[in-house]
Amino acid sequence: MANTEAGTPLPHLGDYFKDLYHCSDCGYCVDAIWQERGIEHICATLGSHSPGLSYSGQGYIKLARAWLEGEELALPTLAERVFSCTGCGNCERICPIGLRPMNINRALRRELVDRDLAPQSATGICANVSSQQNPGGAPFAERYAFVDRRAFAESAGVGATHQGAGAATIYLPGCAAAHARPAEASAAVELLAAAGIQVQLLGDEDRCCGAPLRELGFAAAARAQGAQLAERLNARGYDLLLTSGCECANTFIGMDRQRTFAAWLADAMEQGVLRLVASTELPVVACMESCQATQATRAGNPDDNAALPRILAALGVPVVGDAASPYRLCCGGSGGMAALHPESSQAMARARIDAVAGAAALVSVDPRCVAQLEAARTADDPPVYGIAEFLRCHFTIAGGAA
Amino acid sequence: MSTAATDGLVALGNFAGAALLTDPVDLVAYRRDTSAATPGKPDAVVRPHTAEAVVEVLQRANRARTPVYARGGATMYAGGVNPSAGGIVLDLGGLNRILDIDLDRGIVVCEPGVRFGALLAALRPHGQTIGIVPSTAPAATIGGALSAHALGTGSPQFQSFGDEVAGLEVILASGERVCTGSAASSRAGYFQRYCIGPDLTGLFLGADGTLGIVVAVALWLHPLPEHRQTNSYGFADAAGVQRCILEIQRRELVGNIWYAGAYEAATIKARIGQAFPEKAQGPLPGFALAVDYRGDSGRVREDEQRIAEIAARCGGVPFPDFDAAYFHRLRNDEVYWYSFAGFFAMSRCAILMASVPTDRMTAFLDVITAQRQNYPQYPLGAALVMCRRGLHGGALAFYDEATQWQGAVAAMEECAGTLVAAGCVPYKTGKVWAAQVKGFGPYWGLLQRIKRELDPHGILSPGDLGLGG
Ligand SMILES: Cc1cc2nc3c(=O)[nH]c(=O)nc-3n(C[C@H](O)[C@H](O)[C@H](O)COP(=O)(O)OP(=O)(O)OC[C@H]3O[C@@H](n4cnc5c(N)ncnc54)[C@H](O)[C@@H]3O)c2cc1C
Numbered sequence: 001m002a003n004t005e006a007g008t009p010l011p012h013l014g015d016y017f018k019d020l021y022h023c024s025d026c027g028y029c030v031d032a033i034w035q036e037r038g039i040e041h042i043c044a045t046l047g048s049h050s051p052g053l054s055y056s057g058q059g060y061i062k063l064a065r066a067w068l069e070g071e072e073l074a075l076p077t078l079a080e081r082v083f084s085c086t087g088c089g090n091c092e093r094i095c096p097i098g099l100r101p102m103n104i105n106r107a108l109r110r111e112l113v114d115r116d117l118a119p120q121s122a123t124g125i126c127a128n129v130s131s132q133q134n135p136g137g138a139p140f141a142e143r144y145a146f147v148d149r150r151a152f153a154e155s156a157g158v159g160a161t162h163q164g165a166g167a168a169t170i171y172l173p174g175c176a177a178a179h180a181r182p183a184e185a186s187a188a189v190e191l192l193a194a195a196g197i198q199v200q201l202l203g204d205e206d207r208c209c210g211a212p213l214r215e216l217g218f219a220a221a222a223r224a225q226g227a228q229l230a231e232r233l234n235a236r237g238y239d240l241l242l243t244s245g246c247e248c249a250n251t252f253i254g255m256d257r258q259r260t261f262a263a264w265l266a267d268a269m270e271q272g273v274l275r276l277v278a279s280t281e282l283p284v285v286a287c288m289e290s291c292q293a294t295q296a297t298r299a300g301n302p303d304d305n306a307a308l309p310r311i312l313a314a315l316g317v318p319v320v321g322d323a324a325s326p327y328r329l330c331c332g333g334s335g336g337m338a339a340l341h342p343e344s345s346q347a348m349a350r351a352r353i354d355a356v357a358g359a360a361a362l363v364s365v366d367p368r369c370v371a372q373l374e375a376a377r378t379a380d381d382p383p384v385y386g387i388a389e390f391l392r393c394h395f396t397i398a399g400g401a402a
Numbered sequence: 403m404s405t406a407a408t409d410g411l412v413a414l415g416n417f418a419g420a421a422l423l424t425d426p427v428d429l430v431a432y433r434r435d436t437s438a439a440t441p442g443k444p445d446a447v448v449r450p451h452t453a454e455a456v457v458e459v460l461q462r463a464n465r466a467r468t469p470v471y472a473r474g475g476a477t478m479y480a481g482g483v484n485p486s487a488g489g490i491v492l493d494l495g496g497l498n499r500i501l502d503i504d505l506d507r508g509i510v511v512c513e514p515g516v517r518f519g520a521l522l523a524a525l526r527p528h529g530q531t532i533g534i535v536p537s538t539a540p541a542a543t544i545g546g547a548l549s550a551h552a553l554g555t556g557s558p559q560f561q562s563f564g565d566e567v568a569g570l571e572v573i574l575a576s577g578e579r580v581c582t583g584s585a586a587s588s589r590a591g592y593f594q595r596y597c598i599g600p601d602l603t604g605l606f607l608g609a610d611g612t613l614g615i616v617v618a619v620a621l622w623l624h625p626l627p628e629h630r631q632t633n634s635y636g637f638a639d640a641a642g643v644q645r646c647i648l649e650i651q652r653r654e655l656v657g658n659i660w661y662a663g664a665y666e667a668a669t670i671k672a673r674i675g676q677a678f679p680e681k682a683q684g685p686l687p688g689f690a691l692a693v694d695y696r697g698d699s700g701r702v703r704e705d706e707q708r709i710a711e712i713a714a715r716c717g718g719v720p721f722p723d724f725d726a727a728y729f730h731r732l733r734n735d736e737v738y739w740y741s742f743a744g745f746f747a748m749s750r751c752a753i754l755m756a757s758v759p760t761d762r763m764t765a766f767l768d769v770i771t772a773q774r775q776n777y778p779q780y781p782l783g784a785a786l787v788m789c790r791r792g793l794h795g796g797a798l799a800f801y802d803e804a805t806q807w808q809g810a811v812a813a814m815e816e817c818a819g820t821l822v823a824a825g826c827v828p829y830k831t832g833k834v835w836a837a838q839v840k841g842f843g844p845y846w847g848l849l850q851r852i853k854r855e856l857d858p859h860g861i862l863s864p865g866d867l868g869l870g871g
Contacts, residue, residue: 018749021749021750021802021803021804022745022746022749022750022803024436024742024745024750024751025434025435025436025476025477026436026477026538026541026742027475027476027477027541028540028541030475030541031475031495031517031541032517032519032540032541033517033518033519033520033523033540034519034539034540034738035519035522035523035526039519039540050421051421051449051493051495051496052421052423052428052431052447052449053428053431053432054423054427054428054430054431056431058431059430059431062430062431062433063427063430063431066430071430072426073426073427073430074425074426074427077425077427077428078427081427081428094540096738096739096741096742096743097742097743097745097746098746
């Protein structure tokens, strides 16, 4: 019946052998609705790509088990199913017995990558990361276009080498903020400066952290990217590493002295390190949770989605909708979905926007979600902002530690 | 599968937006439900979004003599959805609209693929709810629940899910559409189940999809309760609990009980041990009865007082530790998680649910005890749930699916036979009780005749209830 763990032909599934035989088919990872827990549905792929169970957490567990048990499966078809997951992690959060279908999907991706069966759009992302250091293939030279590099270098130090002594905070925008949402990155830098922080930027030394590759199952390439970036950060030296990218933050889990920009900002607001004064009438905001931010909690990190209402509350910004739910459906920005299945990815973003009622602005801590939602937004929808951008648009800096 | 059926299905792929899956990769996940029953291998999965599409599927399948297995949330533990004869799995999750909430008639009408969680959320703003809610509510569907006799939460007040159904719309194997109850008259619509003649609604309740596919369900509404509270009582043994439940039922003190369960010594020890380790060292009751009340606060208090007196007469004493350590949290916070906790104990769980006359509760437990002695390798849990009349008794065997699957199934087959011999009857039948159904002579004969009339080619869920397959 079952292959034994030792000698399995599918080494990446080895860690999940137990999960494959523990799934009770309860179907919570397919669809579940539990209002008291803020669970409205579970899987964005099933909702916006295909309702077939082979695209669900349960389906990935079944397919992994069938493959492990030696069933004949058409691997290119399997690859299409497996490379349609956003990796949002809802299936893992809902599983009543703590199984890890999203990680099983990742393991399946790794198996398929090893067999050169990853879809072309996925290998394209790999090529982009290797040539341009970002998944979308935007020119690397534009990565720090969000700041006036010369002026910044004089005042704060783009590309400046900081050796040990004195406080150094490195701000890493991450690929999404740097290329798809530069306004968020520049606003973040402004806020950091206003708080009296001597911001360092890596500039030409910056590298993609590998998160997009990790999501796609290119594990070795992802590790190499991460290692390269870590090496450069360590060489530069820092006391605090801040990033806007929630998926980047997940790469840094386990590293010392790192946080997301949103987590820093929430503390800064509450501790009075930054003082902002409303410059416009404040719009009613809907908080757009990031599934990547929620995932950080698995490793014991705080959920940055919770930082957003804290920041808004500290500023008296009215917020609409239920309390933040860790189960909100993915906007389609995650898991390589935008490149793998652009139409479905757009439909996910649309569904996310459509689910909001009564808001005049949509705000997220995650620049990747912001860029994704923006791409699906029409003129009739409320504007979408990253948190730093939102503050820049609606507040002026009245003071800080600077 | 026959060519005719395949051709028909491919054409159906473009019909009324029904999704069609035939790739083996896509069929893997449609082989089974939560049961230990042998999985089937479907040839195709069809996911319609309209009743018209269901009609089309059934007509084509009927012509091609292709089996059709209805599938809701597939959370049942009886193998009903397992396509043991191959053919089509009809995934009803796409029929998921709430069609009408009629507060004047006190009825909600919905499609079968609506999940309990969605229905409860839609009713809440109206201050309403439904009578019976399974502990799989986030994922289980209304159609699956009525076809599998859902039970548990609500059973003391309302007995079984079927008692809460006011009428149905069903599609027969031939593709004919039939409304039951008052809705048989299109001018009247749903408001009365027992009218016109015999209760045809009842024919499809608990039928595991063998007699027709349900495409609309009318359920009675109930106001959301004003007050909830839980209480637990400890007894020396099961006999005391049995006497207590009998007395509560005889005096009809069930009107404000939402859920009540009886718990064995092992559960008591484990739960008290986790919460109050020092208390677990001392003497603990051999059995517990735990009650979740809901209703008007004054009436709940009156009933609670009376039940406390009955419990005392039967040797029961208040057991607040059990309530605090386990039952209150279970009913309020963990109700939709806890049922699955056992699955991690080994790997999966084989469940047999029986209807147990309250006066046979101890006989049911004797069967469990014997089963434990005979099959120590499959640790067995007993779940006892109070109904308005009688009990539901569940036997839960935990097994390691990688190494013990077949053995566990065989052990549970034996358990099923022993339970019937002890005076219990199958409840949630599917395939796991199929052999026992055949033992109920005249009932079985009539059931077969009805089946032949409604589904002459035996395409609907062959194997379920022991019919066909
Ligand atoms: C851990 C655990 C706890 C559970 N707790 C409870 C509980 O507290 N109470 C309870 O009642 N049950 C419980 N169940 C069993 C099950 O979850 C419920 O009975 C549930 O209501 C079944 O709904 P479903 O949509 O999953 O049905 P499915 O499993 O999809 O189907 C059940 C049967 O109905 C048939 N069917 C489905 N839809 C239709 C239709 N539209 N027309 C005709 N036939 C149809 C199927 O063919 C099958 O035979 C539990 C199960 C597990 C594993």
